[in-house]
Amino acid sequence: MSFLNKEICDGDNPDLTEERRTATFDTDRMAQVIYGSEKFAARRRQITKSISRIPALQDTKPLAFMTREEKITEACRELDVLSDHWEQLIYVNDEEEALHLHREVIGMEGHPFALHETMFIPTLVSQASDEQQEKWLGRARKREIIGCYAQTELGHGSNLRKLETTATYSPSTQEFILHTPTITALKWWPGALGKSSNYAIVMADLVIKNKSYGPHPFIVQLRDEKTHQPLPGITVGDIGPKMAFNGADNGFLGFDHFRIPRGNLLMRHNRVEPDGSYLKPPHAKIGYSSMVKVRSRMAMDQGLFMAQALVIAVRYSAVRRQGFLEDKSQEVKVLDYQTQQHRLFPSIARVYAFIFCGLETIQLYEKLILDVNKNGDTSGMADLHSLTSGLKSVVTHFTGQGIEQARMACGGHGYSMASYISEIYGVAVAGCTYEGENMVMLLQCARALVKAVELVEEGHPEKLSPMMAYLTKPSVTVDLTVGPEAYVKIFQLIAKKQAFKATEQLHKFMVAGDSRDVAWNKSAVELTKASRLHTRLYILKTFIRRVESITDISVKAALTDLLNLHLNYELLDVASYALADGIMSSTQMDFIKNQLYSSLEKIRPNAVSLMDSFQFSDLQLRSVLGRRDGHVYQNLFEWAKSSPLNQSEVLPSVTQYLKPMMEKSKL
Numbered sequence: 001m002s003f004l005n006k007e008i009c010d011g012d013n014p015d016l017t018e019e020r021r022t023a024t025f026d027t028d029r030m031a032q033v034i035y036g037s038e039k040f041a042a043r044r045r046q047i048t049k050s051i052s053r054i055p056a057l058q059d060t061k062p063l064a065f066m067t068r069e070e071k072i073t074e075a076c077r078e079l080d081v082l083s084d085h086w087e088q089l090i091y092v093n094d095e096e097e098a099l100h101l102h103r104e105v106i107g108m109e110g111h112p113f114a115l116h117e118t119m120f121i122p123t124l125v126s127q128a129s130d131e132q133q134e135k136w137l138g139r140a141r142k143r144e145i146i147g148c149y150a151q152t153e154l155g156h157g158s159n160l161r162k163l164e165t166t167a168t169y170s171p172s173t174q175e176f177i178l179h180t181p182t183i184t185a186l187k188w189w190p191g192a193l194g195k196s197s198n199y200a201i202v203m204a205d206l207v208i209k210n211k212s213y214g215p216h217p218f219i220v221q222l223r224d225e226k227t228h229q230p231l232p233g234i235t236v237g238d239i240g241p242k243m244a245f246n247g248a249d250n251g252f253l254g255f256d257h258f259r260i261p262r263g264n265l266l267m268r269h270n271r272v273e274p275d276g277s278y279l280k281p282p283h284a285k286i287g288y289s290s291m292v293k294v295r296s297r298m299a300m301d302q303g304l305f306m307a308q309a310l311v312i313a314v315r316y317s318a319v320r321r322q323g324f325l326e327d328k329s330q331e332v333k334v335l336d337y338q339t340q341q342h343r344l345f346p347s348i349a350r351v352y353a354f355i356f357c358g359l360e361t362i363q364l365y366e367k368l369i370l371d372v373n374k375n376g377d378t379s380g381m382a383d384l385h386s387l388t389s390g391l392k393s394v395v396t397h398f399t400g401q402g403i404e405q406a407r408m409a410c411g412g413h414g415y416s417m418a419s420y421i422s423e424i425y426g427v428a429v430a431g432c433t434y435e436g437e438n439m440v441m442l443l444q445c446a447r448a449l450v451k452a453v454e455l456v457e458e459g460h461p462e463k464l465s466p467m468m469a470y471l472t473k474p475s476v477t478v479d480l481t482v483g484p485e486a487y488v489k490i491f492q493l494i495a496k497k498q499a500f501k502a503t504e505q506l507h508k509f510m511v512a513g514d515s516r517d518v519a520w521n522k523s524a525v526e527l528t529k530a531s532r533l534h535t536r537l538y539i540l541k542t543f544i545r546r547v548e549s550i551t552d553i554s555v556k557a558a559l560t561d562l563l564n565l566h567l568n569y570e571l572l573d574v575a576s577y578a579l580a581d582g583i584m585s586s587t588q589m590d591f592i593k594n595q596l597y598s599s600l601e602k603i604r605p606n607a608v609s610l611m612d613s614f615q616f617s618d619l620q621l622r623s624v625l626g627r628r629d630g631h632v633y634q635n636l637f638e639w640a641k642s643s644p645l646n647q648s649e650v651l652p653s654v655t656q657y658l659k660p661m662m663e664k665s666k667l
């Protein structure tokens with residue numbers, strides 16, 4: 001019997017039904033807040049319903065029992081089925097709907113179009129000229145070609161200025177010659193590069209008349225469109241299994257003096273003329289915009305990863321009974337333990353906080369691209385870069401922590417792949433590395449912070465961007481009982497103090513004779529702390545802004561409880577800074593703790609519905625433990641029975657080795 005078979009259960013687990021009955025708000029209304037609009041929340045449900053009517057998308061073998069090859073083949077089969085139903089399932093070219101469709105049907109372990117949608121097409125949109133878009137964008141959108149984003153090399157990832165792959169211009173033939181001069185110059189890691197893509201955006205050092213102009217994006221055909229064989233001069237393949245993402249063929253790529261036409265340098269913002277003269281872009285880092293796009297999405301995407309783990313852990317905790325409280329006649333739901341609530345609820349609050357932040361940063365990126373493409377206005381780039389650099393680092397770090405706590409909250413069953421939490425963890429923590437290693441990105445955020453502190457110190461506070469304005473706030477005594485704004489004030493003081501301290505340390509080393517780079521490195525830990533506080537302050541403020549804007553009274557009340565938990569938890573988490581600097585007293589600390597514990601109690605009746613509101617289908621969750629029906633034990637038993645090891649009673653390993661060994665021992 002399939003583990004997805006509904007008939008093994010007669011209705012939902014009564015414990016979960018009871019939880020759903022006690023909720024104080026409507027989950028459809030909450031979904032509107034989570035997904036940013038009534039329209040998109042409704043579309044998601046509609047798409048989920050349409051998917052459930054397509055039999056070829058339902059009866060999948062559990063991913064945990066598949067090899068890598070099977071996972072890749074299965075993802076491609078699903079893509080094929082989807083492409084037959086694409087226009088009936090979603091609005092064509094709607095990026096959010098396409099993402100939802102892929103997340104639900106194919107899941108998170110990767111697929112050939114993941115980078116095509118998230119980086120290849122966006123790079124064409126932001127970097128290709130109108131003429132180039134005419135040539136490639138339509139074909140990419142129709143999926144006539146599959147593309148990826150090939151930037152990282154075996155020996156170079158974080159430091160883009162040292163990429164070794166060269167694109168040398170030949171004026172006589174009007175071609176660029178792509179070359180991989182050493183083994184460390186091999187492209188290494190790009191998703192979907194190894195076996196699936198036939199095109200790539202390749203980031204290579206542009207060289208004209210022996211002068212290097214730094215990394216630039218080129219569109220490069222890698223494989224023959226008919227045979228899918230690599231073109232002569234190209235070496236390409238899969239880099240092997242990874243901690244997770246094993247449905248993706250992350251790849252390597254080398255060029256042997258491989259020639260591409262001049263028109264393959266993406267030329268929306270810069271140009272190489274036939275004679276080799278170079279027209280520079282309006283902003284030096286405009287070629288990095290696809291990374292900024294993905295980073296701007298990461299608060300949302302990571303929030304959704306953590307949400308999946310928490311749906312599983314919270315539902316399971318409402319079904320799992322262990323030990324007793326007052327009533328000794330029945331074991332208690334583990335969700336009633338304060339420790340379990342403390343383990344899970346702050347992460348629920350972070351999920352909501354990250355998602356609200358993500359909704360904002362996605363819009364900020366869209367606005368930036370409009371400004372750049374329509375008006376050539378690059379003035380928003382620096383702020384968005386520093387914001388998204390800090391944000392991607394903070395959200396990925398806390399998402400990893402939250403998912404791991406969710407796993408432990410499920411006890412032994414959390415450790416089974418039936419929970420799927422280990423896979424979610426593996427996928428989510430890749431985000432600490434991709435799109436910029438977290439420490440490297442925190443230090444990018446710190447550059448902006450230090451500059452802002454220097455402006456204040458030089459007497460130019462009026463030049464600060466609104467995000468940095470708190471750096472001018474004077475120290476005040478704060479009464480925490482007045483509400484969220486008081487928490488913001490304390491957080492601002494803590495973040496401001498750390499930004500000034502880190503900058504002071506940097507300056508001190510420089511005054512003592514260190515170069516800025518050396519002084520920077522000696523202050524780096526303090527600088528990253530400043531970046532984290534700055535970013536957490538931003539997240540906190542977005543959460544408050546979003547909750548204030550909600551009109552549905554019951555949804556607002558439930559989210560206010562969550563916001564209060566977040567405020568108290570965050571402040572407690574950074575209390576050591578506040579105590580050290582005398583910003584907070586120990587009496588205030590006790591107040592915060594008590595508020596925190598009382599928030600846990602308030603959230604308890606809504607916990608399951610706060611997670612149900614994400615409206616993940618069982619297909620998307622891929623978790624035996626977290627299914628909506630809550631029939632955990634029956635489902636686990638069915639899943640275990642479907643293990644390949646259980647398809648025969650006596651395994652070859654027994655007949656071949658164990659049995660003869662035992663026989664020998666009898667002699």
Ligand SMILES: CC/C=C\C/C=C\C/C=C\C/C=C\C/C=C\C/C=C\C=C\C(=O)SCCNC(=O)CCNC(=O)[C@H](O)C(C)(C)COP(=O)(O)OP(=O)(O)OC[C@H]1O[C@@H](n2cnc3c(N)ncnc32)[C@H](O)[C@@H]1OP(=O)(O)O
Nearest residue numbers: 108110114118158159160285288381382385434435436447
């Ligand atoms: C993708 C997933 C999304 C959605 C998923 C949805 C569903 C999931 C389902 C399936 C998913 C399946 C698969 C996806 C799987 C995996 C992940 C996918 C993709 C991953 C892709 C990648 O990782 S691509 C490679 C990313 N690489 C990096 O990020 C490299 C990091 N390094 C850099 O960015 C740069 O080297 C640097 C910024 C660190 C430094 O650059 P450099 O040129 O050296 O500049 P500096 O000298 O340090 O700074 C000079 C000034 O320039 C400013 N600056 C730098 N960058 C920018 C920028 N982008 N914009 C604006 N300004 C910038 C910098 O701040 C300095 O300014 P100053 O004023 O201080 O001088």
Ligand SMILES: Cc1cc2nc3c(=O)[nH]c(=O)nc-3n(C[C@H](O)[C@H](O)[C@H](O)COP(=O)(O)OP(=O)(O)OC[C@H]3O[C@@H](n4cnc5c(N)ncnc54)[C@H](O)[C@@H]3O)c2cc1C
Nearest residue numbers: 149150151152156157158189190191430433434435436439
């Ligand atoms: C799942 C996954 C998917 C990926 N997909 C793609 C893709 O599609 N396309 C693509 O081009 N790439 C991709 N990558 C590569 C990814 O972008 C890089 O791995 C990432 O940018 C980090 O670079 P690195 O591996 O060189 O790390 P390194 O820079 O070597 O980092 C190693 C350590 O050095 C530290 N470090 C490095 N520089 C500094 C510094 N200046 N200051 C302080 N500390 C520093 C880091 O903090 C880290 O602790 C992917 C990676 C993964 C894991």
